[in-house]
Amino acid sequence: MILYSIISLGVIGVISAIILFFVAKKFNVVEDPRIDEVEEVLPAANCGGCGYPGCRNFAEEIVKAESVSGFYCPVGGNDVMAEVGKVMGLEVTAQKPLIAVIRCNGTKKNSPQKSIYDGIESCAVAHNLFAGEGGCSYGCLGLGDCVDACDFDAIHMDPETGLPVVNDKCTACGACVEACPRDIIELRHIGPKAKRIFVSCVNKEKGAKAVKNCKVACIGCGKCEKVCDFDAITIENNLAYIDYEKCKLCRKCVTVCPTNAIWEINFPLKKVKVDKVKRVEAKVEKEKKSENKTDN
């Protein structure tokens, strides 16, 4: 009895195996082995920073295009792209790495609170409801949608200023740029030795109105535009913008800005200019002293 079962099962097995063999032959999908290889060297962050849904799709598209131009993995940077180029046997031109910068300096001190928001902790919701606690309808709402969007632990809220801070874990994937309802965050070149200069304000109101809400707002006075030797600064809608491709980091604009709206990052400390307010205060004190002297 048992023999029959073994034989019949064996025969069915062999027949099925033969059918499956031919079916597999017939419907065989040839996948380029390079896709796996490219995927292997990618960072597997699946952040979408490259513009494709996930690392696998990015790899597929590169292999399909047989070219690496127009493809860039911001997380892996030039190292990973060089590896990808090796796999593909292609030359990869190195790109300048980017980093996210916060173009708002409306700290609690610079833009004092005028109202209290007690709704849900979400910039998208608050953006719908009012201008912001400081009154600036362009500035940071400080509720941390960018922090939630970041997959790399590269951005956090500074409780003292109420503004987000980007650290060097930033991969420039652009998730925070998407998440910010006020379009404050921008991706810019990291710069040589991480030196960067940018206008830390996005307020498009006229100067007088802008400074009413925030002491360090860009008033669009045009001083920086005039002083710049490289045509890197343009002023549109009462707002200056520094083109990071053209900027040579000479810092002339930083010194002339009357509202300290232009930021310099990672420059040697000794050259940091004296705060305008402090300078004025010093003058006043001196004057007072001289007055006292004449009184005596």
Next chain:
Amino acid sequence: MLKTFKLGGVHPPENKISREKSIEVLDLPKKAFIPVGQVLGAPSVPLVKRGDMVKVGQLIAKGEAFISANIHSSVSGKVFKIDDIVDSSGFRKKTIIIDVDGDEWEEGIDTSNEIIRDISLSKAEIIERIKASGIVGLGGATFPSHVKLMVPKGKKAEVLIINGVECEPYLTSDHRLMLEKTEELLIGTKILMKGLAVDKAIVGIENNKADAIEKLTKVAKDYAGITILPLKVKYPQGGEKQLIKAAINREVPSGALPIEVGAVVNNVGTTYAVYEAVQKNKPLVERIVTLTGKSLEETANFLVRIGTPISNLLESKNGLPEDTAKVISGGPMMGKTLTTIDAAVVKGTSGVLLIPEKESKRIESSTCIRCGKCVSVCPMGLEPHLLEKLVQIEDWEETQKNNVMDCIECGSCVYTCPSYRPLLDYIRLGKSKVGEIIRSRKK
């Protein structure tokens, strides 16, 4: 058994503390702040410039788009400047600021209290006059009234519904208007009936305003075709679609206007403004505003010129009480918290409500327990808990499919939620995002 709408609804405490306060005229402000965007639709275009002298009732901004309305000066004096000022929406809006000097009215405006009963204008003239006078829906939505009267081809208006429901807690401005301007209101109704060419009008009033119902019923006997309909108290009965359901038992389809079912709804405040515009040639320059709140020593119903800062209302009643945490423009359910009390009264301001410290805080929300209460109270038949989740995961397509645009933002879901979830905040976000997507598709 009194009529009401069937689907959903809540009954919050009424708190109509200012109901016995008769309408008092508020003093003129020193400066009037008149925003050019006071209407649901395109902002108007200013016609005056700095230094111009204006009189009360003079046209100072023209509504040029189809859905927009004219704006008239509510004071006489000199235009100080045109500037961007924070208004009741919390954002800076273009505002005409006028230094008030005396109270000189434009010629041809009848400011007496005499009641004019004969309607001499024709149908087209009535609509033209309403348009010229800049009348918008005074219930709060500020939809231009003349657009409502221009019935599109192929549609026919059968009945005019006058909205005297005032279902929003605290507010009493419509209630006082019905009591004190009864006859004018009914003449206004007649004018609107003529403008629409209908012979039937229903005035819907919730039966917590028994005195108004009684008085209107008595006076309405002389006005053929006008029925006074007492309604059961239920929020949000003042919503256009809810009122139509309650009054004539017809349902306005999703995304359609009331004219689809042959109805046109106007607020009592609007009706009174129509009376003044047509019979007295008086444009919309003032409105009735309730000043209320539990911590106030004395509440009031003011007749206020448009553009008066809200702080003026407060000052005339001993200023802001110390424990005030929120000042709301409108009622507690649908009103919006002001970011500054210097914001001006606009055409859509029905009330100013002060909320004391202890009542102002949000209760911390906990997880959704799937009780379904929000679904059962939604007067539009939506699923607020689902919409909240969809907005959180930013699935705008699905949000639109679930009819987020039908939401009238009445706040019943938030009011009833036992977990205190911020449902409406997310739904509002969804509405604005989906609206944006719809508009960009059209382009």
